[in-house]
Amino acid sequence: xxxxxxxxxxxxxxxxxxxxxxxxxxxxxxxxxLVAVGSTVVVKPNLCTAVPEKWEMSNTDPRICHVLCELLxxxxxxxxxxxxxxxxxxxxxxxxxxxxxxxxxxxxxxxNLTEAEQVEVNVPPAGKVRLPKLMMQGHTFITxxxxxxxxxxxxxxxxxxxxxxxxxxxRILLHQYLNPMLAELHGIxxxxxxxxxxxxxxxxxxPANGKPRRMDLILAGRDSVAVDATGMRLASLEVExxxxxxxxxxxxxxxxxxxxxxxxxxxxxxxxxxxxxxxxRAIAAMDYMSRYRWFVKYMLEKNFVFYPVRAVVQMLxxxxxxxxx
Numbered sequence: 001x002x003x004x005x006x007x008x009x010x011x012x013x014x015x016x017x018x019x020x021x022x023x024x025x026x027x028x029x030x031x032x033x034l035v036a037v038g039s040t041v042v043v044k045p046n047l048c049t050a051v052p053e054k055w056e057m058s059n060t061d062p063r064i065c066h067v068l069c070e071l072l073x074x075x076x077x078x079x080x081x082x083x084x085x086x087x088x089x090x091x092x093x094x095x096x097x098x099x100x101x102x103x104x105x106x107x108x109x110x111x112n113l114t115e116a117e118q119v120e121v122n123v124p125p126a127g128k129v130r131l132p133k134l135m136m137q138g139h140t141f142i143t144x145x146x147x148x149x150x151x152x153x154x155x156x157x158x159x160x161x162x163x164x165x166x167x168x169x170x171r172i173l174l175h176q177y178l179n180p181m182l183a184e185l186h187g188i189x190x191x192x193x194x195x196x197x198x199x200x201x202x203x204x205x206x207p208a209n210g211k212p213r214r215m216d217l218i219l220a221g222r223d224s225v226a227v228d229a230t231g232m233r234l235a236s237l238e239v240e241x242x243x244x245x246x247x248x249x250x251x252x253x254x255x256x257x258x259x260x261x262x263x264x265x266x267x268x269x270x271x272x273x274x275x276x277x278x279x280x281r282a283i284a285a286m287d288y289m290s291r292y293r294w295f296v297k298y299m300l301e302k303n304f305v306f307y308p309v310r311a312v313v314q315m316l317x318x319x320x321x322x323x324x325x
Contacts, residue, residue: 005260005261007264008219008223008261010217010264011025013217018063022218023071026220031071034140040076040079040139041076041080041140042079042141043065043079043080043143044083044165047094050094057200057212058202059146061197065144073107078109080108080109083111083112083164084114087170087301092112119132123188125181129166141189142192142193145228146201146202147197148210149204149207153179153242153243154241156207159224159244160182163182165189166185172290175287176290183247186224186248193220194220194221196219198215198270201214203277204278215234215270219234224253225256226261228242230263233258233267282317
């Protein structure tokens with residue numbers, strides 16, 4: 001990485017050109033050198049919500065995944081599209097509401113990693129963590145993040161998308177280790193290609209409660225750190241504020257510096273100014289308390305507790321009581 005610039009492709013898309021653009025991104029990444037004939041490929045979209053009115057701006061556009069899987073199946077014997085359960089929805093619900101069930105029609109297998117076979121792996125600084133065996137078997141791994149801001153990690157992209165590969169539904173308990181764990185997970189899972197969905201991005205209180213921002217673009221590369229850094233710069237966000245991206249680069253797993261990245265595409269034509277996510281007092285307090293199992297179990301998991309409290313917090317936000325770190 002130090003002697004050769006990382007390459008990122010950036011392309012505008014619309015309904016007519018999406019198929020060609022996804023294929024162009026894969027050709028740019030020389031995908032055939034990574035996908036042997038008869039091999040297995042694991043694809044991880046970002047499916048962080050099953051709320052019908054939020055999925056389109058929060059989750060990876062299913063059309064990107066569909067085109068990608070069609071292309072992969074020209075060489076691969078098996079393609080798995082994977083996601084884990086969350087606190088408020090199962091992976092199956094997220095697949096359904098986002099239109100991913102149609103992938104079965106072309107021979108793709110959808111996998112709920114929370115229900116799949118798991119192995120115990122040492123993931124510093126958290127220690128022993130159970131991870132999906134499927135993700136540990138050396139298959140080609142392609143990550144499909146969404147270009148979004150994030151209240152806790154500043155930005156969520158290729159590297160943050162792998163948090164959804166941790167199969168425990170209450171992985172929020174591990175948030176106290178979030179940034180260093182993300183860097184470790186990147187080294188464990190080793191995504192070979194990242195295709196970032198910027199068709200409908202998100203600004204503000206991401207990753208699920210922000211504002212939709214139509215960008216009509218996708219970007220891709222074999223260096224996930226470079227893809228994330230480019231996505232942030234497109235949104236006028238400061239890469240230096242995204243700890244997990246910097247930590248991943250420090251491990252020698254990619255580069256974030258502008259001078260070390262070559263962009264194929266019209267950056268200026270797609271550049272925008274995003275509203276960053278605010279880590280307010282309410283989010284900071286919830287993040288701190290989420291290290292306690294009793295808080296997660298009896299406060300965050302219980303809808304009859306969580307939603308009334310959230311309504312009060314939203315009211316306090318409107319009058320400026322909880323803003324600020």
